[in-house]
Structure formats: structure tokens, C-alpha cells
Amino acid sequence: MTPPVFAHGSLRLYLLALLDEQPRHGYELIQALSDRFGGTYSPSAGTIYPRLSKLEEEGLVSKSTDGRKTVYEITAAGRAELDARRPELDAIENEVTDSVRRLADGVRAEVNDAMRSLRAELASAAREAKRSARTTSASRADTTGADGGAGSDSNRAVHEADLVINEFRQQLRTDLRTQAHRGRVSPESVTLLKARLAQVRADVLATLADR
Structure with a gap:
């Protein structure tokens, strides 16, 4: 969502709504x-303060000094305007909710894609390890008398890894839904998640390559 989501007069209305919650x-x-x-939208001081000054001139907010900070508080006239424009405010709130929901859906899709890719890489590595183990076992059958033991261990390891991945995905999806409801999921969260998952994948594959 970008700043133009606020039509003319809508940002001042949203500021009144925030001040109605608390000074x-x-x-x-x-x-x-x-x-x-x-x-996704973080206004500058140059956007906010002129509107606060205008709201103060119109008698819709008042300000006081708290130490070195200027605190703004909605007035009775401000609440009256807020009530009169409640349908417009509700429409803005709905747009905010939709935007956050779309962002959360995007994060979940990125997580699912990364998990599927990681599981595929692990499964492929397990198959390769199993083939290698069978070849080694066949060449040493006369001395070891065993076949497929390493492959069995590898299969168990993949199964355990799959359980860990599923548990992580479920926990993260729950966390994301909770934070998205609070409006705290950002594009930076997605970027960080992708980077960390890519690093985990690289580290796991590196341990497999060393075997």
C-alpha cells in the first residue's frame, strides 16, 4: 500500500482516529x-506535522508539552468530526486490513515454497546417499555381510528432517497470522525469512557434500 491510499482529507481523519485511541x-x-x-507505509515528519498543525488550527486537536515532546490530543470537536465521518473511516480501516492480509498471504506463500524446495533437496540427497550406500555395500558384501544399512539411516534422517520442517512451518504460520493481525508483518520480514531459509538450505547441503 502506498500513500495515495489516503484520498483528500483521509489522512487527517486517520490521525484523528489514532488520537481518539490515546494522546x-x-x-x-x-x-x-x-x-x-x-x-508498507511510513509517512515522514513533513507529512504528519503540517496536518497536525492544521487540525490544531481547526480546533480538532490540542497539544501540550511533556518534557521535550509535544503531545497531541483529540478535542470534543475532533470526536464530533470523527463520528460524522465514521463510514469513511471504516472504509479506510477495511483497506488497511486487506493490505495486511495480502502481505501475510505473500509471506506464507514464500515460506511454503522455501519449505517445499528444502524438502525436495533433502529427499534428493537422501536418494543419492542411498544409492551410494548400496554401491558401497555391494562392493564390500563379502566382508561386511550388510546391505542398505546406511541408506536406512539416511531415510530415517530425512523423515526426522521432514517432521522438523513441518513443525517449523506450522509454528511460523501461526506466528505470522498473529503478527499480521496486529499489522506487524512487513516486506523486510519476508526478505529476512528468504535470506535465512536460503542460508539454512546452503548449510545443510554443505554438510551433505562433505560426506
Whole structure:
């Protein structure tokens, strides 16, 4: 979601809604907007403060000093405007919710793709290890009397890895849904997840290559 989601007058309305929840200073308003939009929209101070000044001129908010911070608070007139424009505010809230939901769905898709790829690589490595073990066992059958033992161990390891991957995916999906509901899932989260999963995959494959 990008700043144009706020049509003319909509950002000031959303600021009133945030101040209706509790008094806030400018940075807290910027952070609250960023959180609500899952990090996809973070307004600058140059966007927020002029609107707060305008709201103060119109008598819709008041400000006070708390140490070195200026705290803004909605007035009775501000609440009256907020109530009068409630349908418009509800429409904005719905758009925010839809945006965060789409972002969470994208994260889940990335996780699922990464997990499928990792499982495929592990399965392929297990098959290769099994073939190698069979070849080795066949060449040493006269002295070892065993066939497929290493392959069996490899299959068990893949099964255990698959259980770990499934448990991780389920836990992460639950965490993502919880955080997305709070508006805390951002594109940076997806980038970090992809990078970490790629590193895990590389590390696992490196241990297999050393065998």
C-alpha cells in the first residue's frame, strides 16, 4: 500500500482516529501508521506535522508539552468530526486490513515454497546417499555381510528432517497470522525469512557434500 491510499482529507481523519485511541506525540503517530500498514507505509515528519498543525488550527486537536515532546490530543470537536465521518473511516480501516492480509498471504506463500524446495533437496540427497550406500555395500558384501544399512539411516534422517520442517512451518504460520493481525508483518520480514531459509538450505547441503 502506498500513500495515495489516503484520498483528500483521509489522512487527517486517520490521525484523528489514532488520537481518539490515546494522546500521542508526532513520532508515535508515524510509528502507529507504519504498524497499521504492516510497514508498507511510513509517512515522514513533513507529512504528519503540517496536518497536525492544521487540525490544531481547526480546533480538532490540542497539544501540550511533556518534557521535550509535544503531545497531541483529540478535542470534543475532533470526536464530533470523527463520528460524522465514521463510514469513511471504516472504509479506510477495511483497506488497511486487506493490505495486511495480502502481505501475510505473500509471506506464507514464500515460506511454503522455501519449505517445499528444502524438502525436495533433502529427499534428493537422501536418494543419492542411498544409492551410494548400496554401491558401497555391494562392493564390500563379502566382508561386511550388510546391505542398505546406511541408506536406512539416511531415510530415517530425512523423515526426522521432514517432521522438523513441518513443525517449523506450522509454528511460523501461526506466528505470522498473529503478527499480521496486529499489522506487524512487513516486506523486510519476508526478505529476512528468504535470506535465512536460503542460508539454512546452503548449510545443510554443505554438510551433505562433505560426506
